[in-house]
Amino acid sequence: MPQAQRRPEDDAPTPSQAPPGGTRIADRRSREARLERRLARDLGRCIRDFGLVEAGDRVMVCVSGGKDSYTLLELLARARRRAPVPFELVAVHLDQGHPGYDGEPLRAWLDAEGHAHHVLREDTYSIVTERVPEGKTTCSLCSRLRRGVLYRVADELGCTKIALGHHRDDALETLLLNLFFAGSLGAMPPKLVSNDGRHVVIRPLLYAAESDIAAYAALRSFPLLPCDLCGSQPDLWRQQMKELLTDLEERIPELRSSMLAALGHVRPRHLLDAELAAARPPARGDLEGFAAAVASRPSASRRRLPLAESDGK
Ligand code: SF4
Secondary structure, three states, X not given: OOOOOOOHHHHOOOHHHOOHHHOHHXXXXXHHHHHHHHHHHHHHHHHHHHOOOOOOOEEEEEOOOOHHHHHHHHHHHHHHHHOOOOOEEEEXXXXXXXXXXXXXXXXXXXXXXXXXXXXXXXXXXXXXXXXOOOXXXXXXXXXXXXXXXXHHHHHHOOOOEEEOOOOHHHHHHHHHHHHHHHOOOOOOOOEEEOOOOOOXXXXXXXXXXXHHHHHHHHHXXXXXXXXOOOOOOXXXXXXXXXXXXXXXXXXXXXXXXXXXXHHOOOOHHHOOOHHHHHHOOOOHHHHHHHHHHHHOOOHHHOOOOOOOOOOOO
């Protein structure tokens, strides 16, 4: 499985982009162009590796107004202009009825950039505040309601794929949450078919680093919508996973890249999943040790704690 590797030359400006005279504007443009190239390459590789977009697709891009979804939309639009196969994009933004919400900056930006889009209003906020006791985390129900609306809208708009803006760091934090709290080994799928088989969710930014996305969004001055209108508690454990990764990366510089590479280099025979072992018998030399490991696995005691999936993209 290809890795999301970064090469030193990616950070070097090409001669045509070198800032003439080192002016600040030229330097800014140069950094923006470099970042866009790198992010576009990450996105393109993810799309190719997992067949995320096919000829004739109509992709609904979920735009929350955060840095990730703006970046996703821009990169997909760029990819579409260069793609050898035709596909369509339609941006969809959902106004969930949060007090103080103002989607006008996003709407104006979508118009100005010429992105086909739909802005919908569906008051999920009232449902969430009615059903979730005060002080409890609202993200789980909020995300499920949002997903339901987006699936319905995808049908109405005739979209064949639903694109979300999750990135590499989201995937790694989910990996750690599952590892530490759910007793399972899994991150985020780049392509997921809904249980009823009617919807395909894609995450083309899964190879992209959050730091690149944040820097790109800042350079592009995307009009970000505040995401604290609901007054919900932030996902504290997810935040702690982020901080843990940041702390570790100070001592292990390529930590996140290595972890992402690990997600693409799974060695099933070195794991202890009996179902996996039954589905794919280990190689001859490994049989004895593998069988012993599987037999001694405390499968009954595996903890299965529900994790709130916070996909606020
Ligand atoms: S933070 Fe996002 S997902 Fe959580 S309740 Fe607020 S709007 Fe919903």
